[in-house]
Amino acid sequence: MENKVSVGLLGLGVVGSGVVQIINEHQEKLKHQLGVTVEVKRILVRNLEKAREVDVDPSLLTVNPDDVLNDSEIDVVIEVMGGIDTAKDYILQAFAAKKHVISANKDLVALHGPELHAEAEKNKCDFFYEASVAGGIPxxxxxxxxxxxxxxxxxxxxxxxxxxxxxxxxxxxxxxxxxxxxxxxxxxxxxxxxxxxxxxxxxxxxxxxxxxxxxxxxxxxxxxxxxxxxxxxxxxxxxxxxxxxxxxxxxxxxxxxxxxxxxxxxxxxxxxxxxxxxxxxxxxxxxxxxxxxxxxxxxPGAGSLPTATAIVSDLVAVVKNIRLGVTGEQVVNSYYKKALKDESERFSQYYLRVNVEDETGVFSKLSNLFHEHEISLKRIIQRPNDEKKTAEIIVISHQTSEENFTNLLEKIQKLDVLKEISSYYRVEGDGNE
Ligand SMILES: NC(=O)c1ccc[n+]([C@@H]2O[C@H](COP(=O)([O-])OP(=O)(O)OC[C@H]3O[C@@H](n4cnc5c(N)ncnc54)[C@H](OP(=O)(O)O)[C@@H]3O)[C@@H](O)[C@H]2O)c1
Missing domain, CATH: 3.30.360.10 (Dihydrodipicolinate Reductase; domain 2)
Structure with a gap:
C-alpha cells in the first residue's frame, strides 16, 4: 500500500459534505491512526453548478460516474447518493473494479445487502454501512x-x-x-x-x-x-x-x-x-x-456530521484491513437458520380503548370476555360521557399471544353494547416479558 489512500465519493449532499469536512479536519489524526494520508480524489454529483455546504476544489466534481468507478487510483468508494437501482449498479461496478465500498444507504442495504456482500467477498473487497442505521451511533x-x-x-x-x-x-x-x-x-x-x-x-x-x-x-x-x-x-x-x-x-x-x-x-x-x-x-x-x-x-440518528463520523469510521476500518491484507473477509453469512414465529407464539401486553354504551353491567360483559380468553387486566380506566350516555374504557392487559388477543377483539366487536373499538397497541417494558 502506498502512503496515501484515495477515496471517491458518490454524492455531495448532506452526508457527503460532512464526510469531506471530517476527512479534511481530521487529516492529521487519520494519518496518525492509519499511517497514510486520506485524499478525496473525485466526487460524483448531478449538478456541477450547485452551491455546496463544504469547501471543495470544483475540479474534483464530476457528473460522469466512470471518473470515480474506473479511476484505478481510487481505493475506496463512499456511496452517499441514496436511491436503489443506480446506487446498486455503481456499487457493483466498484466491486468489479476491486474497490472497497462504504454506504449510508439503508434502503439499498435492507433490500440487497446479502447480494452486495457476496459480490464484495468475491472481489476480496470490504463493504461497510455503519451510517445506514441510527446515523452517528456506532x-x-x-x-x-x-x-x-x-x-x-x-x-x-x-x-x-x-x-x-x-x-x-x-x-x-x-x-x-x-x-x-x-x-x-x-x-x-x-x-x-x-x-x-x-x-x-x-x-x-x-x-x-x-x-x-x-x-x-x-x-x-x-x-x-x-x-x-x-x-x-x-x-x-x-x-x-x-x-x-x-x-x-x-x-x-x-x-x-x-x-x-x-x-x-x-x-x-x-x-x-x-x-x-x-x-x-x-x-x-x-x-x-x-x-x-x-x-x-x-x-443522534441523522445529520451531516454525526452520519459522516460513522462513514469515516468505516473508512478507518477499511484502511486497517487493507494494511493487514484481510479485506473481503468479514464473516457476514448467516450462522443460524430462521423460522418466523406464528401469532400464537408472539406475546405482548396490550393497551385497548373501547367506547361502549354507559349502562349497568357493561364492564362485567367486557371483563368476562377477557376472563374467557384468560387475559388478566393490569390497569383500567373508565370514563363516562353523561351527555352521550356512553363510556370509554381503557385497559392495560397482562401478557397474551397475538392470536388470543385477536380472538378477543373479534368477540368484543360482537358485544351489543359496543360503540367502537377506538384503538389498541402493544405494550412493552413492564418487566414481565
Ligand atoms: N441525511 C442524513 O442525515 C442521513 C443519515 C443517515 C443516512 N443517510 C443516507 O445517506 C444517503 C445520502 O443522504 P443525503 O441526505 O446526503 O442526501 P442528499 O443531501 O440528497 O445528497 C445526495 C447527493 O447525491 C447526489 N446524487 C444523487 N443521485 C445522483 C445520481 N444519480 N448521480 C449523481 N449524483 C447523484 C446529489 O447530487 P447534487 O448535489 O448535484 O444534486 C447529492 O449531492 C442516503 O442513502 C440517506 O438515506 C442520510
Whole structure:
C-alpha cells in the first residue's frame, strides 16, 4: 500500500459534505491512526453548478460516474447518493473494479445487502454501512464486534428521528399528529413527503439490517411487520401518560431457538424502560444479550456530521484491513437458520380503548370476555360521557399471544353494547416479558 489512500465519493449532499469536512479536519489524526494520508480524489454529483455546504476544489466534481468507478487510483468508494437501482449498479461496478465500498444507504442495504456482500467477498473487497442505521451511533460495530462473543436475543430500537420527534411533541405539548408533523417539517426533522418515516418503512429497513447482524440470521425486509404513527391520537398518548406509559415507534426483533419475530409498531413503553426516556429526534437501540443482559446505545440518528463520523469510521476500518491484507473477509453469512414465529407464539401486553354504551353491567360483559380468553387486566380506566350516555374504557392487559388477543377483539366487536373499538397497541417494558 502506498502512503496515501484515495477515496471517491458518490454524492455531495448532506452526508457527503460532512464526510469531506471530517476527512479534511481530521487529516492529521487519520494519518496518525492509519499511517497514510486520506485524499478525496473525485466526487460524483448531478449538478456541477450547485452551491455546496463544504469547501471543495470544483475540479474534483464530476457528473460522469466512470471518473470515480474506473479511476484505478481510487481505493475506496463512499456511496452517499441514496436511491436503489443506480446506487446498486455503481456499487457493483466498484466491486468489479476491486474497490472497497462504504454506504449510508439503508434502503439499498435492507433490500440487497446479502447480494452486495457476496459480490464484495468475491472481489476480496470490504463493504461497510455503519451510517445506514441510527446515523452517528456506532451500533452495527457495537453488535458485530463489541458483542460478538454474546448471543443477542432481542433488539429494540427507536431508529427514526422524525417519528420520535412527532411523538415527543404530542406527549409533552398535547399536540395533534398533524400539528407535530408540521412543526417537524418546519425544523427540517421531517421531509416534505414524510411517508417513509411516519408509516414506519424507514425504521423497518433499519430493523432488517440490525436483526440480520445481531442474530446472524437471514432476515429479509418482508419479515418485518410494519405499522406507522399517522393514526395515533392525542387522546391515546394522554391516556398512556396517565397510566405510566410513553408512546414510541418501536422497532422490535426477537430471536430465540431459531424463531424470529420482528416488527415496527407504535408501542406503549413503560416509563421504567430506558427507551422511554429517548426524546425528540434522538435515536437509541436497546440490545439484550444472553450473557451481557441489557445494554443501550444512544445518540443522534441523522445529520451531516454525526452520519459522516460513522462513514469515516468505516473508512478507518477499511484502511486497517487493507494494511493487514484481510479485506473481503468479514464473516457476514448467516450462522443460524430462521423460522418466523406464528401469532400464537408472539406475546405482548396490550393497551385497548373501547367506547361502549354507559349502562349497568357493561364492564362485567367486557371483563368476562377477557376472563374467557384468560387475559388478566393490569390497569383500567373508565370514563363516562353523561351527555352521550356512553363510556370509554381503557385497559392495560397482562401478557397474551397475538392470536388470543385477536380472538378477543373479534368477540368484543360482537358485544351489543359496543360503540367502537377506538384503538389498541402493544405494550412493552413492564418487566414481565
Ligand atoms: N441525511 C442524513 O442525515 C442521513 C443519515 C443517515 C443516512 N443517510 C443516507 O445517506 C444517503 C445520502 O443522504 P443525503 O441526505 O446526503 O442526501 P442528499 O443531501 O440528497 O445528497 C445526495 C447527493 O447525491 C447526489 N446524487 C444523487 N443521485 C445522483 C445520481 N444519480 N448521480 C449523481 N449524483 C447523484 C446529489 O447530487 P447534487 O448535489 O448535484 O444534486 C447529492 O449531492 C442516503 O442513502 C440517506 O438515506 C442520510
Amino acid at each position: 451500533i452495527l460495530r457495537g453488535i458485530t464486534d463489541g458483542l460478538s462473543s454474546d448471543r443477542i436475543e432481542r433488539v429494540m430500537g427507536i431508529v427514526n428521528g422524525t417519528t420520535n420527534y412527532i411523538l415527543t411533541k404530542m406527549a409533552e405539548e398535547g399536540a395533534t399528529y398533524e400539528a407535530a408533523l408540521k412543526q417537524a417539517q418546519e425544523l427540517g426533522f421531517a421531509e416534505a413527503d414524510p411517508t417513509a418515516d411516519v408509516e414506519g418503512l424507514d425504521a423497518a429497513r433499519k430493523m432488517a439490517i440490525l436483526a440480520r447482524l445481531a442474530f446472524s440470521a437471514p432476515v429479509d425486509l418482508d419479515d418485518v411487520k410494519v405499522s406507522g404513527i399517522s393514526n395515533i391520537t392525542a387522546e391515546d398518548i394522554q391516556n398512556g401518560n396517565e397510566l405510566g406509559y410513553t408512546m414510541k415507534l418501536i422497532g422490535y426483533a426477537d430471536f430465540k431457538n431459531g424463531e424470529l419475530e420482528t416488527h415496527v409498531l407504535p408501542t406503549f413503553l413503560s416509563n421504567e424502560h430506558p427507551l422511554a426516556a429517548v426524546k425528540n429526534e434522538y435515536n437509541a437501540v436497546y440490545v439484550h444479550g444472553k450473557a451481557v443482559g441489557e445494554t443501550m446505545f444512544y445518540g
